Amino acid sequence: MTSFSKIWLSSPHMGGGEQKFVQQAFDSNWVAPLGPNVTGFETDLQAYLGNEHQVAALSSGTAALHLALLLLGVQAGDEVLCQSMTFSASANPIRYVGATPVFIDSENETWNLCPIALEAALLDRIANGKTPKAIIVVHLYGMPAKMTEILALSKKYAIPLIEDSAEALGSSYKGQKCGTFGALSILSFNGNKIITTSGGGALVTSDLKVKERAIFLATQARDEAPHYQHSEVGYNYRMSNICAGIGRGQMEVLDAHVALRRKAHQFYKDFFDRQEGTQVLHEPNMDFYSNHWLSAVVLNSFEEREALRLAFEAQAIETRPLWKPMHLQPVFEKYAFYGGTTAADLFAKGLCLPSGSNLTDSDFERIAQVLISFFEK
Structure with missing residues (x-):
């Protein structure tokens, strides 16, 4: 560690x-x-x-x-x-x-x-x-x-x-x-x-x-x-x-915090746009403007998601799987659900990435090192 x-x-x-x-x-x-x-x-x-x-x-x-x-x-x-x-x-x-x-x-x-x-x-x-x-x-x-x-x-x-x-x-x-x-x-x-x-x-x-x-x-x-x-x-x-x-x-700093979160999102988007099969949550068109409170990526498989999460964890960097859908939660699984497998698939392959407005250049360098090392393999 x-x-x-x-x-x-x-x-x-x-x-x-x-x-x-x-x-x-x-x-x-x-x-x-x-x-x-x-x-x-x-x-x-x-x-x-x-x-x-x-x-x-x-x-x-x-x-x-x-x-x-x-x-x-x-x-x-x-x-x-x-x-x-x-x-x-x-x-x-x-x-x-x-x-x-x-x-x-x-x-x-x-x-x-x-x-x-x-x-x-x-x-x-x-x-x-x-x-x-x-x-x-x-x-x-x-x-x-x-x-x-x-x-x-x-x-x-x-x-x-x-x-x-x-x-x-x-x-x-x-x-x-x-x-x-x-x-x-x-x-x-x-x-x-x-x-x-x-x-x-x-x-x-x-x-x-x-x-x-x-x-x-x-x-x-x-x-x-x-x-x-x-x-x-x-x-x-x-x-x-x-x-x-x-x-x-x-x-007094809300707009500045939004700008910094959006900057973090762009950092991740620039990286994952070069990785085959990955998808960063991004605005579909100009109608949408996100504060990008959390940046998140969907990877190619559950196994890849978990491997990346653990690679970050080994470097003392917190990430987290996407929200587990409510209809899959033990407390709510008895209730009706309408739809397909979109939410379940996102949960299985999705990872939330460090997105704080207080991330430093040094923090981004550490994050980038993990990403580069992981995807070079």
């Missing part, structure tokens, strides 16, 4: 301005889950996404997705269609509310929700008297999904779309920011995301009343009264003022 310091897949990258906002929180004793930084962070996000959108800052992207399902009235016994190729946090909240997930395959260009498989699922579920209550689409690794086709199906069948943009802040589709397409959309600021609040997320809506309802539910659903009174179940989902201060500082 080498004595090199480890190169991480996607580690937090501070911009330097975070401390001033955190210090303000300490100086004013605003350390609770409310305060000027929370309001300011929401305002910053709204300005970035477009001021017609309302943002509620929450404790995690998972919390935001849970609230989105509740706000759409999803209940026990309902069905929710969900992209299979994603992290489990996209699907777990469906079970939180007692609903049943129905998983949908990916398409090969963006690796996201396949419109053809989606419509097949819609037609079959409706024909069997089980009209889904919502559709969850994910912008995988920052790559926008085929939103024109997916939104058309959402409208055609009158089923609201929840947009999981946890990995896609800074991405856009046909000039529109990801995180603004859904009836409700969610963002994540986990430690490995394009910007971080250490842990946190947000719910995005175009309706101020929906935002207010989300905040009400996220603060234990406390009624207006001089005492603690609750008429319905609430949740402890609001973001803290300290975490929001980190987020305010991170917003």
